[in-house]
Amino acid sequence: MYVVILAGGSGTRFWPLSRKKSPKQLMSVFGGKSMLQRTVERVMPLKPKRILVVTNVLQAEESARQLKEYRRHVRIDIIEEPVGRNTAPAIGLAASIIARYDPDGVMLTLPADHYIVNEDEFHATVKRGYEAARDGFLVTMGIEPTRPETGYGYIEADTEQGGCAGSFPVRRFVEKPPLEKAVEYLDSGNFYWNSGMFIWSVDAILDNIAALMPELTASLAGLAFSEDFWELEDLKPQIEELYLDIKAESIDYGVMEKADNVVVIPARFGWSDVGSWSAIPEVAEADSCGNVIISANNSITLDSGGCLVYGGNKLVALVGVKDMIVINTNDALLVCANDRAQDVRQVVAELEKRGLTEYL
């Protein structure tokens, strides 16, 4: 099995800790490993043949630095996209590379910035998905919902028809629903959160891209691969050329929603896409009042709850504060109501507008 890690996100919602050169997946929120490093560690027990990390030029250097240690144990290739073009081109490119050298390869595609609680369950789920992928299916991991989340897309499974290895055929993909719908989906028992984690044979995904996104296939067909096994250095200028014309498209919209051999593998390993600061309390240990205080030299909390504080190694004191996000980095201090965490993007947009590039 091959692992493709999509690591090109910009993560503006994690400003000011995330920056253009060190976005969410490269950030060390908890002072330890980054999400990219955790993603690599998580797949190591699966003994992947190789890992391809698709990232962008700004982040390639830091990605390489963070992955140096792991390269002693597994071959990791870093592919630099000159510009982001959403997931379909990145996946098509990675699949083309794998297929060139191993036409029977199966690839597990993972975003670099997701959080997973139970790694054993994750491995078991991947193994089931691998079986279904070997049978030619496009497998998507569907997270069993635990709350009527309106921030995720959903997958409706046809649970009346059992599929291979515990999978179910997919009826449809649903965009982020209003609350009412989300409650309905939660109660139905056959809706899953769309995690953006996929397993398929390179053969199957390339066939589907050829059928559903012929332009992308045509672009990828122009790549001249080295005869040397996995020598990707020659590809670099070609990829730069390729991306000039390539259309931005998600693999969900481009392929998954239209293909007829898509199945969902139900997953219950505890998952979050950690979409904004307000998701951190889901994935971090909170005190008895629900406060998560990170990077603090010490802390004192009086009548405060539901707060996330990144202290920048200072003593942190909270007095009568509820549901607040406070992020204190070397050069910026963000204070944000918990329910406005999505709007941190607006701060980044405003910084851009004002030309305050040193903070981006």
Add this chain to the structure above:
Amino acid sequence: MYVVILAGGSGTRFWPLSRKKSPKQLMSVFGGKSMLQRTVERVMPLKPKRILVVTNVLQAEESARQLKEYRRHVRIDIIEEPVGRNTAPAIGLAASIIARYDPDGVMLTLPADHYIVNEDEFHATVKRGYEAARDGFLVTMGIEPTRPETGYGYIEADTEQGGCAGSFPVRRFVEKPPLEKAVEYLDSGNFYWNSGMFIWSVDAILDNIAALMPELTASLAGLAFSEDFWELEDLKPQIEELYLDIKAESIDYGVMEKADNVVVIPARFGWSDVGSWSAIPEVAEADSCGNVIISANNSITLDSGGCLVYGGNKLVALVGVKDMIVINTNDALLVCANDRAQDVRQVVAELEKRGLTEYL
């Protein structure tokens, strides 16, 4: 006229910016001069003969450093109290010193940590008070209330009896009232905020101390003054000795509430005792949404109002934040609901309890 500045406060409510060695009056909230420096500057146009600054041992060095420049223009003596004993001993000591060398002296007593908007009006008020003091009255400056403040004590004036120089006899002093009473006082027209700013002849105040606080007078009587004019160095060990036994008492309780020659001079110069962080917006320039952002390299505010942020020279971003105090110093980060500003003292108490003395 002599000016006595009471500068020994600890100001724990301004933690983490205020510390034991640099309390509120020595703090530079706005990046410019400290409140002590502003207090000295404010009295300079009154051409005081001398200024006595009563402070404590921890703060004497920093006080001297901050006042160095002003000593080129006026003689400033710094008197160190070995321990704080409230205002009566400090005032009694200062009055005794002045009386020793100038028995006819009139003294203006000012806390070092108050904020005054209109300096011309302040000078005019002091001049009226000076006249009443020359006539033997104990003069207290009463601030005309502008809101039903429950955080200040009040002075009830007998406005039916006009007094000397626009003053009124004082009927009574009232402790911090409940809101209902405060509204009543505001409406009455003859209640004033007790500012803790006084004018009297040293003669009059010492007579009253002798009558009402004989123990204090007995203690002060033991002081052996130098023959040299204003050579206070010899007093230092005597003051240390004196304070071992002296009782803590406020001049309000010890003298003003009991004396029969107390008058109030109505003052309307715009005043705040800046009692806690929540008072800063009263005395600083706020943006159109009521946010005061100090010590920030730059700032972005989205749907935020009523906030006070001390940014520690960082870029400050607020998203959906209402009525919050955020103070970011070199080693500590305080986040506090505006209506809980008084409870910052509890944080300081907790730091003491935990032995985290480096933050005190």
